Amino acid sequence: MYAVIIIVLMFLGSVIVWAEDDEPTDRLYEPIKIGITERAGQTLGQFSKKIDIEWEIQLAERRLREVQGLILEDKLAPVLLADLRERFAAHAGRVETLLREEEETGDPLRAAEFALFSEARMSAFEEVFVVLAPQLDDQPQKQILALIEDIQTKREKLTAIRDRVEGNIAVYKNIERAAKNRARGSRTETDISERRFDQRRMRLSESEQAYLQTELDAALAVISEGRTFLENEEWADAFLAFQEADRYAQRIEILADAARVIEFR
Numbered sequence: 001m002y003a004v005i006i007i008v009l010m011f012l013g014s015v016i017v018w019a020e021d022d023e024p025t026d027r028l029y030e031p032i033k034i035g036i037t038e039r040a041g042q043t044l045g046q047f048s049k050k051i052d053i054e055w056e057i058q059l060a061e062r063r064l065r066e067v068q069g070l071i072l073e074d075k076l077a078p079v080l081l082a083d084l085r086e087r088f089a090a091h092a093g094r095v096e097t098l099l100r101e102e103e104e105t106g107d108p109l110r111a112a113e114f115a116l117f118s119e120a121r122m123s124a125f126e127e128v129f130v131v132l133a134p135q136l137d138d139q140p141q142k143q144i145l146a147l148i149e150d151i152q153t154k155r156e157k158l159t160a161i162r163d164r165v166e167g168n169i170a171v172y173k174n175i176e177r178a179a180k181n182r183a184r185g186s187r188t189e190t191d192i193s194e195r196r197f198d199q200r201r202m203r204l205s206e207s208e209q210a211y212l213q214t215e216l217d218a219a220l221a222v223i224s225e226g227r228t229f230l231e232n233e234e235w236a237d238a239f240l241a242f243q244e245a246d247r248y249a250q251r252i253e254i255l256a257d258a259a260r261v262i263e264f265r
Helices: 002-019 029-047 049-072 078-105 108-135 138-167 175-203 206-231 235-258
Strands: none
Touching: 029 049, 049 078, 049 108, 049 138, 078 108, 078 138, 108 138, 108 175, 108 235, 138 235, 175 206, 175 235, 206 235
16 A cells, blocks of 8 residues: 555656646646646745745746747747736736835845846846747737736836835845845856856857857956955945846846847847
8 A cells, every 4th residue: 555655656756847847838737837836836935935935936937938938949829828928927926026025024135136136037038039029920929029018017116126125225234244145146146157158158159159248247347346345344335236246147047048049149
């Protein structure tokens, strides 16, 4: 009996892992990827605000990646795109709600960090879709243009949260700790993006390489500036500098991945 249970659990586990990479056109996408794995993540978020925010940001981005994948594989049916737009809007709206709550009753500086992370990555996807839209037929092109507007609207709301926090940054008592944590985080994110760029470099056109190298150089320059602020104990300026460095890092990661299959510059 126990052996049967173990076998069943192992089988279910393998199905769940297998379904993680499923696309909206696959059979396991709705019942397993959406119905089990993603809902499980949302359940975990009930026990931690940080996990809840991170998971919703990931799900919003996942929907955008799925749209991009369907376009590139020429599988973008209108009904699929409409569903993914609706799901993206729901997740992005949830992110906004959580970050407003974090701003008002939690840690505003953490809200600003998450807002920047999400808005930077949204802006990169927006750039990708601007390139892809003209390649589509009339109906899907209109839907992608509408999705771009959705992304802009959601991104602007996150920018508003970040602007409010950063506009009052000097009043937060935990700014020193936040600046030091941001220094470590932005350096790590930039290292990850630099490695991702190097892995993709040979597949990129010269103009794409130059564009991403400019973004990377800007990130490294801002990190250097932020370190100077840290040494001078100018915590607010350091935090803002590392925020800007992270913006470049997030964009590089998304665009370097996209540039494997499309030419955006």
